[in-house]
Amino acid sequence: MGVTIKQIAETVGVSAATVSRALNGLPGVGPRVRKRIASEAARRGYSPDAHARALVTGRVPxxxxxxxxxxxxxxxxxxxxxxxxxxxxxxxxxxxxxxxxxxxxxxxxxxxxxxxxxxxxxxxxxxxxxxxxxxxxxxxxxxxxxxxxxxxxxxxDDRLGGRLVGRHLAALGRRSLAFVSGPARDRSSRLRLAGLRDEIPRDLLGPVSHGRWTVESGREQGRALFRSSSPPDAIFAANDLLAIGVAQAASDAGLAVGRDVALVGYDDVEVAGLASVPLTTVSQPxxxxxxxxxxxxxxxxxxxxxxxxxxxxPRLVVRRSCGSAPDFATREVP
Amino acid sequence: MGVTIKQIAETVGVSAATVSRALNGLPGVGPRVRKRIASEAARRGYSPDAHARALVTGRVPxxxxxxxxxxxxxxxxxxxxxxxxxxxxxxxxxxxxxxxxxxxxxxxxxxxxxxxxxxxxxxxxxxxxxxxxxxxxxxxxxxxxxxxxxxxxxxxDDRLGGRLVGRHLAALGRRSLAFVSGPARDRSSRLRLAGLRDEIPRDLLGPVSHGRWTVESGREQGRALFRSSSPPDAIFAANDLLAIGVAQAASDAGLAVGRDVALVGYDDVEVAGLASVPLTTVSQPxxxxxxxxxxxxxxxxxxxxxxxxxxxxPRLVVRRSCGSAPDFATREVP
DNA sequence: GTCGCGAACGCAAACGTTTACGTACCCCGG
DNA sequence: CCGGGGTACGTAAACGTTTGCGTTCGCGAC
Incomplete structure (x- = not known):
């Protein structure tokens, strides 16, 4: 620790410049000296001071x-x-x-x-x-x-992600679809919704609500949905945490996710695959x-x-929260 | 970008050393010059080169x-x-x-x-x-x-963590307790088991099994347990992921976690609180x-x-996987 | 034998700081 | 008026590298 290029140069009997060249593999140093320098450097455990190097080269690692x-x-x-x-x-x-x-x-x-x-x-x-x-x-x-x-x-591509969800949900034949989301000003909220709209029939889309990107917010928004006179039978949550919260709210309301209500999340965080009923979601790369x-x-x-x-x-990962039930396994849709 | 101490020194009309002292708040520079240096430095957006500084001071940030x-x-x-x-x-x-x-x-x-x-x-x-x-x-x-x-x-303190679990489980009045764990050679496996042993009656402890620290391993070990002739009615998994796997196995076997079988995890990763039935676990600080x-x-x-x-x-976090049911809230035990 | 040329190496400057030391100056007590 | 001490600065060395340029030397071609 703390051995410098000069010390090596001295014991080998050459100049510091030669040592530098040898150790950096630059031309201009003979094979004999090169060997001696290399072995001496290895013996003393030399490694170049990053700061001195950065100072002169201008490159920072x-x-x-x-x-x-x-x-x-x-x-x-x-x-x-x-x-x-x-x-x-x-x-x-x-x-x-x-x-x-x-x-x-x-x-x-x-x-x-x-x-x-x-x-x-x-x-x-x-x-x-x-x-x-x-x-x-x-x-x-x-x-x-x-x-x-x-x-x-x-x-x-958030809009594409939304479209993947829309395509999947449209094929399921549900009657009323709700969109549960984070702050309205976040672009990802808006783009995912826009993608959804691209792919589903106009009259399918029901309530759109906003909140924070948290489980609690999902639970609240879900509760509000299930309390309404005509609760949706499909929900796209713009975030997995929101989806988890919605699932809790569904459970509170006595509804079974996957059967009574189809649920799709977004992000594919680890929790998604391990939730009570594994979550169909959009996987971000x-x-x-x-x-x-x-x-x-x-x-x-x-x-x-x-x-x-x-x-x-993004990629759609189909699990069990929309009714299809390939066990705990993950079926991917391109 | 790239303005040096010398450039500042030149436009202010002092030496580099003075600039250095002024900017570092060291004594030896008059209040008038100090002001001028400070304002000039701010105007040019100067900030000291970390490498040059590290080179001479020997301190690396x-x-x-x-x-x-x-x-x-x-x-x-x-x-x-x-x-x-x-x-x-x-x-x-x-x-x-x-x-x-x-x-x-x-x-x-x-x-x-x-x-x-x-x-x-x-x-x-x-x-x-x-x-x-x-x-x-x-x-x-x-x-x-x-x-x-x-x-x-x-x-x-893994042993203390094991003891916390032991104390909690012993008070529940279960009949047979299994220990599901990671690799046998890992010290944390052994210590958590040792702590458990410290606090429970000798004849309560049933099978002890080992595997990897993963959900899959937990599911396998759980499956083996529930297939046995005398399945345990309480399980301590030395890791939350293992616990999740055990919960899956229980569900597969038609058993309800919290009622038919008490389950405790370890680590308190985020999933633990969000699992199908929120997991009682030991929270690592x-x-x-x-x-x-x-x-x-x-x-x-x-x-x-x-x-x-x-x-x-560590801290014991009581949720619902052992029967007590304080909703989704978390009750902590000191 | 000389010229030239490339290879192998040394010299020294430079990168931007910090800091020990020296120097000029001012002020005050004698 | 002189000396002493403190304050405000400048000078220069040092930190460990890289790199342009110069020097030496050996060797082949003429």
Missing amino acids: FLALVVPDITNPFFPAVARGAEEEAALRGCSLLLVDTGDRPERLEHALDLLSSRRVAGLVLAVPAANGQAARIAGRVVMAGVDAPPRSRVPVVGV KLELGRVAARTLLDAIDGLDTPLPALLE | FLALVVPDITNPFFPAVARGAEEEAALRGCSLLLVDTGDRPERLEHALDLLSSRRVAGLVLAVPAANGQAARIAGRVVMAGVDAPPRSRVPVVGV KLELGRVAARTLLDAIDGLDTPLPALLE
Whole structure:
């Protein structure tokens, strides 16, 4: 620990420059000296100081992933994908959990300007004012870019996801379909609903309600639905947690999910497959989201022509909450 | 971006040293110059280059958390705790997901020796051979240290957790208790069983079985139990995923969890509270685990007298899988 | 024998900070 | 008026690398 290039140079009897070249595999050093340097470096357990190197080369071997809450089952997979891709390019991954505190996002931007990281993968919304400071070193993952900014976005096609659900539900022959959702201002809410509308007959769609992206909110919205005079016999929840809440409300009302009411979620978090009645849902390619975001970012940093914003494809996972019952197994629909 | 201390020094008309002192709040610079420097720095958007600073001070503002699989619902909370604590001390958190590949652990150790990070929080087991390279800059979180190494450990008291379950189960008046567990060689399996034994009458404990820490394994072990001639009426699963699997097996066998069979899990991952019948389980203080681990590590790095290895206390969370039925609410037992 | 040329290596500057040390200056007590 | 001490600054070295440029040397071609 703490052995420098100079020390190696001294014991081998060459200059520091030669050691540097030898260890980096650059030409300009003879095979004999190269061997001696290599073995001496290995013997002393040398590894180059990253900061000195970064100082002169200008390259920083770090990316940061900024998430609102790593505890939310959606993000760990994104993190894993991003880390894998970063590792492929010799980078490590910083994790910044904002916990919805804006100061933490500011801190992440500071990481950039102090050159602690080479780039940022933002999985949280950013304000316009911040766009200027981040040009070329940031990509958004799963969230919109600040308006009128040139920040590349990689996301998942929410409208397509909605269409997949619509197609599936339309084929089921239910009479009344409700849409249970998160905040009305969230684009993903709106796009998933729009996709749904694309694929179902007009008179099938019943009540549309909004709330937060939580189990509790799902339970409340579900309760309201089942209390109504004409309760729906099919429900699309724009989120798995909401769907779980709706399932609880159904259970409270004495209704059996899958028989009395068809239920579809969104996201395919782990809970979905393990719920009391396994949830039919739309699976987001979370791992790939992280992977593509990291790749796009690294390309942008390396000055490659920034590829067009990418829209990944979600997948419908049919389980038992709509009546079809392939046991606990998962049947996928392309 | 890219404005240096010298440039500021030049436009203000002082030396670089003075700028450095002013910006760091050190004495030795008059109030007038200090103001001018501060405002000029703010105007140009200066922030100090982390690598140059690290190079001369020797301090690195990074910690790394090494986990086997960030997708496992146990670790995100640990990460969050570690990151919060690190942020309090001005450090950011690297995430290394080994995916059980040993080379990735080696890579994490390389992070240390190349001084990319100041220390490591290891949530994966390490070999003895690696202990030497990491002295004083590593703490283990939730796993054992390599044998005969002086690496500090912060963990959760598994035996106490087992005792909590034992006490709860003993008070229920069941006749036959089975223990369903992960690999027999894992210490946590053994300790949780030992704690259970501490608190229940000898003749209550029935079959003890082992497998992997997965839902499938739980389902298999559960199936075996319910097929036997004298099936247990209480089951302690050493892991929530196992418990979920056991619940599935019970359901398959036509048994109602909470009535026909009491079931207790371990870990309190999110699924536990959302399962078909909410799971009574032992909650690990995951957030605190990460927090304390990070704190211990930072103290050790700062040369403070390394505090004794810490054992955190788990908590019993009573839900409905043992018969008591406080709705979906959670009643905690101290 | 000389010229030239490439290979192998050394020299030294540079990256952006921090910090020990030196120096000028001011103020006050003698 | 002089000396001493404190304050406000500047100078320069150092941290560990990388890299452009120069030097030396050996060797083949003429």
